[in-house]
Amino acid sequence: MFKSTITTLVGFIFSCSLYAQELTPKETQLDKRLSALRNELLVKADQIKLSIYNSTFTQLKPFIESSALYKLLQSMPKGGLLHCHNGAIANPSWVISAAASYKNCYLYTGNDEKEFIYGQLAVFTKGHAPTGFVPLQQYLQHDKKSADSLLKLLTLNRHDLSDYMDTWVEFEKRFKRIGNLANYRPFFKEYYQEAFNELLKDNVQHVEIRYGFGQLFDENNDNYPADTAISDLKAIVAGIQRTHPDFTLKLIYSSFKFLDTTAVAKALSEAFQLKQKYPELITGFDLVADEATNHTVGYYTPVWNSIHTQEKRYGIAMPLYLHAGESSTIANTNLQEVPFQLNKRIGHGLNLVYFPETMQQVKTAHNLVEVSPISNQELGYVSDLRNHPARVLLANGVLISINSDDPGVYGYNGLSYDFWIAFMAWDLDLRTLKKLITNSLLYASLTEEEKKRALLHFYNEWNRFVEAANR
Ligand SMILES: [Zn+2]
Numbered sequence: 398m399f400k401s402t403i404t405t406l407v408g409f410i411f412s413c414s415l416y417a418q419e420l421t422p423k424e425t426q427l428d429k430r431l432s433a434l435r436n437e438l439l440v441k442a443d444q445i446k447l448s449i450y451n452s453t454f455t456q457l458k459p460f461i462e463s464s465a466l467y468k469l470l471q472s473m474p475k476g477g478l479l480h481c482h483n484g485a486i487a488n489p490s491w492v493i494s495a496a497a498s499y500k501n502c503y504l505y506t507g508n509d510e511k512e513f514i515y516g517q518l519a520v521f522t523k524g525h526a527p528t529g530f531v532p533l534q535q536y537l538q539h540d541k542k543s544a545d546s547l548l549k550l551l552t553l554n555r556h557d558l559s560d561y562m563d564t565w566v567e568f569e570k571r572f573k574r575i576g577n578l579a580n581y582r583p584f585f586k587e588y589y590q591e592a593f594n595e596l597l598k599d600n601v602q603h604v605e606i607r608y609g610f611g612q613l614f615d616e617n618n619d620n621y622p623a624d625t626a627i628s629d630l631k632a633i634v635a636g637i638q639r640t641h642p643d644f645t646l647k648l649i650y651s652s653f654k655f656l657d658t659t660a661v662a663k664a665l666s667e668a669f670q671l672k673q674k675y676p677e678l679i680t681g682f683d684l685v686a687d688e689a690t691n692h693t694v695g696y697y698t699p700v701w702n703s704i705h706t707q708e709k710r711y712g713i714a715m716p717l718y719l720h721a722g723e724s725s726t727i728a729n730t731n732l733q734e735v736p737f738q739l740n741k742r743i744g745h746g747l748n749l750v751y752f753p754e755t756m757q758q759v760k761t762a763h764n765l766v767e768v769s770p771i772s773n774q775e776l777g778y779v780s781d782l783r784n785h786p787a788r789v790l791l792a793n794g795v796l797i798s799i800n801s802d803d804p805g806v807y808g809y810n811g812l813s814y815d816f817w818i819a820f821m822a823w824d825l826d827l828r829t830l831k832k833l834i835t836n837s838l839l840y841a842s843l844t845e846e847e848k849k850r851a852l853l854h855f856y857n858e859w860n861r862f863v864e865a866a867n868r
Pocket residue numbers: 480481482607720744802
């Protein structure tokens with residue numbers, strides 16, 4: 398069924414000449430310009446002794462931002478962002494300034510404990526903040542460097558990490574630090590509005606979030622049901638669609654790899670109930686967390702085996718969009734354990750290159766691999782971006798798309814940085830860029846009708862981009 402849908406859509410995009418192997422004369426002209434811009438940047442980086450492929454993102458960021466290539470890529474329509482997480486999709490500098498507007502937002506400045514860690518933001522009613530918390534406004538007024546110190550605590554900077562530090566432990570602290578604040582309903586609404594605005598500004602038309610439902614609260618209710626988060630998100634999207642009618646959002650219900658099968662089965666049931674109620678928004682299921690220290694994909698086989706029965710009971714499909722192979726070792730066999738009959742896309746799939754038979758399975762199952770270059774380097778899976786496994790996947794005809802994963806934690810927003818890095822490090826050309834973007838819509842969890850509309854919109858935007866970029 399999925400395969401025939403894709404065949405129809407491929408026919409459709411062929412008719413729009415989106416997948417055309419030959420570039421139009423205008424595209425060829427732009428392709429040459431892109432290539433020239435890359436060569437200029439390589440010379441410039443050499444002159445200032447900047448290592449483009451190995452530097453930390455924080456070191457490289459100003460160089461990216463000052464480049465004409467970045468400006469050009471910002472204006473490029475980028476289709477869909479298929480892989481990002483709700484705890485890290487808005488710019489962290491914005492998070493700090495928005496949080497500072499709430500008098501009831503506090504910052505924990507005590508020693509790390511089980512419940513609270515240094516730098517954790519949380520909202521309390523007056524007089525109820527536990528020991529160790531200071532009002533954020535007071536903390537920020539303390540001295541000029543306070544905001545910078547907080548920014549460091551909310552972002553992961555590879556430069557600051559010593560070899561002996563556990564990257565994932567530090568990474569997860571960033572999520573914990575904004576977790577409570579992000580569930581405070583007034584902030585929650587502002588946060589998603591900002592995140593979507595940032596993506597729209599960067600010419601991303603469709604967003605899919607690996608979404609973990611938290612305990613949404615405010616002064617009136619300390620635990621809103623998931624329906625409230627959904628209705629708030631739908632209201633935000635409806636507001637955006639008044640000016641950007643082609644903007645779309647889907648949520649992939651996400652639970653955690655550190656939970657046992659009973660807890661994940663419960664989460665899957667909730668996902669079914671929500672998807673039955675909101676099929677236009679909830680589109681699938683996934684599990685997140687460090688693959689090295691948590692349960693394997695295969696551990697959850699009893700849960701995956703229950704999906705077929707539940708699909709019948711609820712009368713809806715529950716495709717999987719599993720994180721798998723976010724690892725550099727063959728000891729991680731998560732990719733081999735993916736139930737391909739249920740799975741549509743793979744998050745990361747970095748060690749897929751070590752398993753040629755599984756790679757073939759991924760191709761046969763028409764699974765797209767969601768690649769996140771900056772995230773992969775920042776979390777230490779790839780040191781030199783020229784050696785990113787995505788190049789091997791591309792060379793073997795595996796479908797991929799470009800994603801940002803957790804831009805908030807890496808200190809940026811939008812998708813242009815990831816495209817910049819992929820373009821520079823993987824010797825991409827315009828034809829491949831267009832293919833990666835088309836993939837991001839073709840393999841989105843949109844309905845067939847929504848995909849047609851999205852592809853048509855992209856096609857028009859693409860032509861406009863090529864035209865303007867050549868001017
Ligand atoms: Zn992820």
